[in-house]
Amino acid sequence: MSNMTRLEQIVAELPEAVRVDVEAWDGHSTFRVAGKTFMFADVDATGITVKLDKQEAAALVATDPAVEAAGYGLGRAGWVMVTLGRRPSAARWREIAEWVRTSYALLAPKRLSRQAGDDRVRDGG
Numbered sequence: 001m002s003n004m005t006r007l008e009q010i011v012a013e014l015p016e017a018v019r020v021d022v023e024a025w026d027g028h029s030t031f032r033v034a035g036k037t038f039m040f041a042d043v044d045a046t047g048i049t050v051k052l053d054k055q056e057a058a059a060l061v062a063t064d065p066a067v068e069a070a071g072y073g074l075g076r077a078g079w080v081m082v083t084l085g086r087r088p089s090a091a092r093w094r095e096i097a098e099w100v101r102t103s104y105a106l107l108a109p110k111r112l113s114r115q116a117g118d119d120r121v122r123d124g125g
Contacts, residue, residue, distance in 0.1 A: 003045035003084055004029070010097045011039070014104045015115040031100075033112060038103040047083050048096070050103035054078040078106075 011017045011031050017038070020030045031039040040049040049070050052060070057078040060067040066083040069075025080099075088096065105113045 003086070003088070004041065006093060007031075007039075007041060007045055007048070007096075007100070010100050011104075014101070014108075015112045016108075017104065033104060033108040036107045038107040039100055046085055047081060048100075049074075049079055049081045050099045051106050052078050052080060052099060052102055053106075056102075 008019065011019065014033065017031055017033050020032055021027050022030055027043050029041045029043075029045070030037045031041070038051065041047070051057075054077070057069070057075070057080045060080060061069050061075075066085075067080050070079035070081050082096070082099065084092070084096065
């Protein structure tokens with residue numbers, strides 16, 4: 001199963017989440033909820049960018065060589081780029097799923113985060 005297929009399965013569990021491929025970015029995929037992007041993926045899904053709590057993001061960047069702060073100043077807001085490679089392990093997929101759900105919860109309206117069963121809803125949603 002391809003990385004993109006696995007990512008789509010994770011996202012399919014999130015209410016009102018959609019995939020939008022951006023031609024201006026050479027077909028890179030974005031995953032959005034209520035018009036807000038919660039994940040970016042490169043064309044072959046060997047790398048993703050997600051938003052995490054700033055402290056969690058900093059800890060991952062400091063301890064996981066496959067994780068780095070996202071560019072364009074996004075890293076300061078908790079966005080991280082994760083290199084997945086071609087065949088992530090089962091343990092890595094569990095981490096990826098958690099990071100995707102966290103990013104979704106931080107950006108989705110509260111009502112959708114609640115539907116997804118996530119208690120990390122943001123204050124402004």
